[in-house]
Amino acid sequence: MQFMRTLECIIRKGDCLSVLQDYPDNFFDLIVTSPPYADCRVKTYGGIAPDAYVEWFLPRSEQFLRVLKPTGTSILKLLNPWGTEQKKETKNF
Numbered sequence: 497m498q499f500m501r502t503l504e505c506i507i508r509k510g511d512c513l514s515v516l517q518d519y520p521d522n523f524f525d526l527i528v529t530s531p532p533y534a535d536c537r538v539k540t541y542g543g544i545a546p547d548a549y550v551e552w553f554l555p556r557s558e559q560f561l562r563v564l565k566p567t568g569t570s571i572l573k574l575l576n577p578w579g580t581e582q583k584k585e586t587k588n589f
Contacts, residue, residue, distance in 0.1 A: 516559040523563045530573040531556070 508515050512529065531553065532544055544552050560570055 512559055513556050516563050519563045521562050522565045525565055525568045527560055527564055527568070527570045528573070529560070529571070 564570055
Protein backbone atom coordinates (compact mmCIF):
# COMPACT_ATOMS: atom_id res chain seq x y z
CA MET A 497 0.00 0.00 0.00
CA GLN A 498 1.36 3.44 -0.92
CA PHE A 499 0.85 6.49 1.22
CA MET A 500 0.53 9.98 -0.17
CA ARG A 501 3.18 12.44 0.88
CA THR A 502 2.16 15.90 2.02
CA LEU A 503 3.53 18.71 -0.12
CA GLU A 504 3.65 22.20 1.33
CA CYS A 505 4.24 25.26 -0.86
CA ILE A 506 5.27 28.51 0.78
CA ILE A 507 5.22 31.69 -1.27
CA ARG A 508 6.56 34.76 0.48
CA LYS A 509 6.86 38.23 -0.96
CA GLY A 510 9.48 40.61 0.35
CA ASP A 511 13.18 41.22 0.54
CA CYS A 512 14.71 37.79 0.99
CA LEU A 513 17.47 39.25 3.14
CA SER A 514 14.93 39.75 5.93
CA VAL A 515 12.29 37.12 5.03
CA LEU A 516 14.73 34.18 4.97
CA GLN A 517 16.04 35.02 8.44
CA ASP A 518 12.77 33.54 9.76
CA TYR A 519 13.76 30.06 8.51
CA PRO A 520 16.28 27.55 9.87
CA ASP A 521 19.26 26.21 7.93
CA ASN A 522 18.58 23.53 5.28
CA PHE A 523 14.83 24.19 5.23
CA PHE A 524 13.84 24.55 1.55
CA ASP A 525 13.92 22.06 -1.30
CA LEU A 526 13.38 24.78 -3.91
CA ILE A 527 14.02 28.52 -4.11
CA VAL A 528 12.77 30.54 -7.10
CA THR A 529 13.77 34.18 -7.22
CA SER A 530 13.80 37.08 -9.64
CA PRO A 531 15.77 39.89 -8.04
CA PRO A 532 15.68 43.51 -9.22
CA TYR A 533 17.81 44.30 -12.23
CA ALA A 534 20.67 46.77 -11.93
CA ASP A 535 19.20 50.18 -12.84
CA CYS A 536 16.67 48.67 -15.29
CA ARG A 537 13.49 49.06 -13.29
CA VAL A 538 14.10 52.15 -11.21
CA LYS A 539 10.38 53.04 -11.13
CA THR A 540 9.39 49.56 -9.98
CA TYR A 541 12.16 48.55 -7.57
CA GLY A 542 14.00 51.76 -6.79
CA GLY A 543 16.99 50.57 -8.79
CA ILE A 544 20.39 49.31 -7.79
CA ALA A 545 23.46 50.84 -9.40
CA PRO A 546 25.35 48.32 -11.54
CA ASP A 547 28.61 48.93 -9.65
CA ALA A 548 26.83 48.16 -6.34
CA TYR A 549 24.84 45.15 -7.54
CA VAL A 550 27.28 42.40 -6.52
CA GLU A 551 27.70 43.91 -3.06
CA TRP A 552 23.88 44.12 -2.77
CA PHE A 553 23.31 40.55 -4.01
CA LEU A 554 25.99 38.64 -2.06
CA PRO A 555 24.26 38.81 1.37
CA ARG A 556 21.07 37.53 -0.27
CA SER A 557 22.89 34.64 -1.94
CA GLU A 558 24.35 33.71 1.45
CA GLN A 559 20.79 33.42 2.80
CA PHE A 560 19.79 31.24 -0.19
CA LEU A 561 22.69 28.88 0.50
CA ARG A 562 21.94 28.79 4.22
CA VAL A 563 18.25 27.85 3.94
CA LEU A 564 18.51 25.57 0.89
CA LYS A 565 18.84 21.87 1.63
CA PRO A 566 22.04 20.23 0.31
CA THR A 567 19.87 18.33 -2.19
CA GLY A 568 17.79 21.43 -3.03
CA THR A 569 17.52 23.51 -6.19
CA SER A 570 17.73 27.25 -6.61
CA ILE A 571 16.39 29.06 -9.69
CA LEU A 572 17.63 32.59 -10.31
CA LYS A 573 15.73 34.44 -13.04
CA LEU A 574 17.42 37.42 -14.65
CA LEU A 575 16.46 39.24 -17.84
CA ASN A 576 18.64 41.10 -20.28
CA PRO A 577 19.85 44.07 -18.20
CA TRP A 578 21.06 46.08 -21.20
CA GLY A 579 17.83 46.61 -23.07
CA THR A 580 14.09 46.31 -22.97
CA GLU A 581 13.86 43.49 -25.49
CA GLN A 582 13.08 40.20 -23.82
CA LYS A 583 14.23 37.01 -25.44
CA LYS A 584 12.15 33.89 -24.88
CA GLU A 585 13.82 30.58 -25.36
CA THR A 586 12.23 27.16 -25.22
CA LYS A 587 14.18 23.95 -24.88
CA ASN A 588 12.77 20.48 -25.16
CA PHE A 589 14.44 17.80 -23.07
